[in-house]
Amino acid sequence: MEYFAKSVPNGGSKEEQVTLKQHLDDTVKCAQDFFEKFGHYFTEKEKAIIIEACRVHDLGKANIVFQSKINKELDVIKTQEIPHGFLSAMTTSPEEFKNHIPEADNDDYKAFYTAVYHHHVREDKNGDDIILNFCKKYYNPYIRDFLNDESIKAKVSGINKYLLFRNTGSISGSKYIMSCYDKNEYLHEWQEFVLIKGLLNKFDYTVSAGYTEAEDCSAFTTKYLKTSIENIFQQHGLRPVQEYMRDKCDKNLVVVAPTGMGKTEASLLWLNGEKGFYTLPYVVSSNAIYERIRDRYEYKDVAILHSDSMHYYFEDQVNETDSDGYEKYQKAKLLSQPLTICTVDQLFKFVYKALGTEIFAATLKYSKIIIDEIQAYSPSVIAAIIYGLKIVTDMGGKFAIITATFPPVLGSLMHKYGLMADNQYEYRDFSALSDLKRHWIDIKDGDIEIDRVVEDSYDKKVLVICNTVKKAQQIYKSLTEKTDNVHLLHARFTKEHKRMLENEIIKFSDSENETGIWVTTQLVEASLDIDFDVLYTEMSTADSLLQRMGRCNRKGRYIPDKANIHIYNNANGVGVSRAIYNREIYTCSVECLEKYIGRVMTESDKSEYINKVYCTDEIKDTDYYRDIEKFLAMFKELTPAEYSKSEADEKFRDINSIKIIPDNVYEDNREAISECIDIMHSSDADKREKNDARTKLDSYVISIQLYAYKKYPDGIDRDVIYGSDIHRSCIMYDFNVVDLTGAGLVLGEYERDIFV
The missing domain is CATH 3.40.50.300 (P-loop containing nucleotide triphosphate hydrolases)
Structure with missing residues (x-):
């Protein structure tokens, strides 16, 4: 019998069946090729464990129930299916694992087992007896056939013995199974699990998307961006902050530099041609930095990733700035570009330890991350950044915080949670060097x-x-x-x-x-x-x-x-x-x-001013300080799977919002909106067409935050536009596209007297 893995994209719109063996081989090869280029960031044991996870992660797909769903030659078997990741993990054994990786121990096997078991986010509510009966009837005979080994079977008795946690869908059921961990042991095992699962997901997603390389390494050997910046500044020479960050490219840094001293270019020089992420507080600032790097320095290996990046790529494609915005968007989501400009919510959601967020922490292990203007964030996000940077540095990644002002209280909180100046990072303030009087x-x-x-x-x-x-x-x-x-x-x-x-x-x-x-x-x-x-x-x-x-x-x-x-x-x-x-x-x-x-x-006055306001002794009794500490403590105490990925997104952004289209915008674009919704739900449209339609539809949308209201604001339909998650609204919307004037959406004023 021939076993299949899935249907994967082939040239965009077409799909073809890929055998299970081919998919597993391709995933292993993707990992091996990756380690040829990035292997120096990992130990030999880490590399071996991740490759072993790639080798076995989809063995569970050999169950006949799954095969009957994707193989048209088989009759569909209608029964409750056990997720294939669970079956894959149960097919492994600690003895075989240690034979492949002699330097590994029982703790390594537990992290490996858990990563394979949970490599897809599935609730784990079946009792062991249900899993055992499924394996006997629908899995064991077929995995033996697939592997040509009559001794192979799923070992259900090992689930609670080797799993670090189970995803039961409830907080009480998601706690770590083992109660003997101290905090340091728990953190170490969670980080190992995150690394294995995150890179397994990365390689699996890459192959499933039709690519062979998990990272686009075109810029790493040439260091094109660094060279381009140095050439542009050659006539007048690099500024002090730029020289400092270029020369300290092997260090974690916190750098304070006033506007006009070139700290953006300084941070790009600090990257030194290595894989990097440049984070900013706002979508619009991300777009501006992206365009600056792409256009001024003619650096094309840069991606942009934020809540509206698909719309941004779509506009670039329409305006012929980019020939294939969809593909660049897909690669940005895979975190595969040499440099990605993004908002922090795209990277740091892993602090909530939600299943499906491990790829971000794992990628940051071999990356450099730039945090621009850390003081601009809310207490919950500042706490997420501090906690996340500690995790990243423990795993091997590097960070640089660049800012015009750095409140002393943030340095104190970083120190308290394990990021200490002159130990984990170097601190330098360039304010006194600026002679600007603005x-x-x-x-x-x-x-x-x-x-x-x-x-x-x-x-x-x-x-x-x-x-x-x-x-x-x-x-x-x-x-x-x-x-x-x-x-x-x-x-x-x-x-x-x-x-x-x-x-x-x-x-x-x-x-x-x-x-x-x-x-x-x-x-x-x-x-x-x-x-x-x-x-x-x-x-x-x-x-x-x-x-x-x-x-x-x-x-x-x-x-x-x-x-x-x-x-x-x-x-x-x-x-x-x-x-x-x-x-x-x-x-x-x-x-x-x-x-x-x-x-x-003066610029020195500004540093003095911010230091007075945010002095730790003066601010430690404020809600601001208490909120940061509260969230830091919460992140430390969280155990995996307490939050889902969607809940982590909501918690991180702290936004309760709905999408609306004002009535006058809807009436002016009724035909285009209907066409977008039809494409999004069409069985004939491919992913690219559906994404383009979603992006175009979102261009008519305004997001309204609801946390200030006990109910929806008046003037918004309770029901969504058919086939979408968008509400119509008769709230007044004022904008003139000719002279670009108008008040926008005016809450409390309406286009018509009777509310929808």
Whole structure:
């Protein structure tokens, strides 16, 4: 009898059957080829165990129930199936394992066994008697035939003996089976399991996607990106921070450098041609860095990965920037490019120890990871980064944190959880080396002064930053009553319109002669590379405020002799629960700012300011500090499979949201939307066509966060558009695609009187 593994893509749209033997051989070869290039990151034992996992991972597919589903020549057997990963693990034995890998011990076998058993995410609710009966009837005779070995059978009695944990689908049933572990032993065995399963998944996914190489290594020998940066800076020479990071490429680093000192290029030089991930707080900032690397340095082996990256690749393909956006997106998901620009949620979800997230930690073992502007994240994400970096360094990966400001409290928390300066990493602050004098601040109580903004806009580029979308829309409306030269950018535009606005604000910033006003939210703080003449901003916490200041006189085009940063202390968006800014830190930020009012604020002043506000002794009794500690403690105590991968995504992003399409957008694009939904559910469409349709459909969508509401906001359909996860909405949506003006989605205002 011939045994098959699955149907796999062949040239995109066609599919062909692949035999089980061929799939196993291809997966092993993929692993062996990988280790020829990356083997120096791994011990000989690690390599041998991972290859052995590849050799046996799909043996369980030899069961006749599975074969009857994919082999058209067999009659379908309708019975409860045991997941093939479970059967594969039970087919192995510790004796055979140690014969293949003499240096391995019982703990290694347990990690190996668990990785094979759980290499797909399946709930494990069957009793051992059910599994045993299935094996006797549907598996043992066929695995003997497949392996041509009459002595082979599944050993059900070993499940609880060798599994580190079982995925029962409930928290109480997912705890580690063995209770004798101390924390260090538990962590070591979990890390070994993560490495084996993560790389097994990587090689399996690669082969199943129709590729032969798990990593695109084209840039590793030439170090093209590093050479390109050095050539561009050759005329004036590298800056101090760039020389430092280039020369410390074998170290973990925390580097503080003001805007304009070239820290982005410094971090890319630190990569030194090795595999890397560059993480940023926002999708829009990821897009900007990606384009900068791809276009300025002509580096094509760079990928982008975030919640909207498929849409980004689709637009590039439409605009002929990229010839095959779908394939680049697939490779980005496989983490196979030499350099990937991404948001942290794409990598650090493994801290929740959810099955299916191991590939991220395993890939980071042989990679370098850059964390840009760590202070910009929420306490839960900061905790995930700190805990994740400790795991990655323990496994062998390297990190560099690059930031314009590094709150001392973060260094203290890193030290507390095992990442110590001068031990696990080197710390260097370059603020004192900057002679830029870019900012002069004043501060007032109350709301932003509309007339003052308008007057400045006659001969300047004026940026207005508000703490909430609601306030930004109010300011925008007031400004439009006095001038036509004003635009608005925030998160409540459709993806397509937001991308238009992002491109337009960059174009406006780069223009030498244009003047006018852009009203925005914190969306632009650490994302867009824009440079305005003057900033009007609501007061925020110190870290956020300094990021906002970086959008004004960014390149130090002039030394101000009067205020070019106008701050308004009105506590908008400040509170305790679900507020944008923590009240305690906000208050401290206001108090510590007084010293710098009425004069130029130097880069050293900014470091001094952030250090005062985020001094560990001053902040350790705040909710901000307690929240970070709470999440760090939680990550330490978590055991595998307490969370599912989807739950880890939700926890990491801390977003409870729904997707909507405003009625006027829906009516203008009704035919295109229906066509996209039809393609997504068509049996004739391949994965590429369905992904393109999903991406195009998402371009009409706005995500609405629900955590501020006890129920859906008024004006949103409770039912989704047929065949999708998107709701229609009669909430007012205002946007003019010709002149790129409008308020976006205005909560509380409606297109028609009767709510849907």
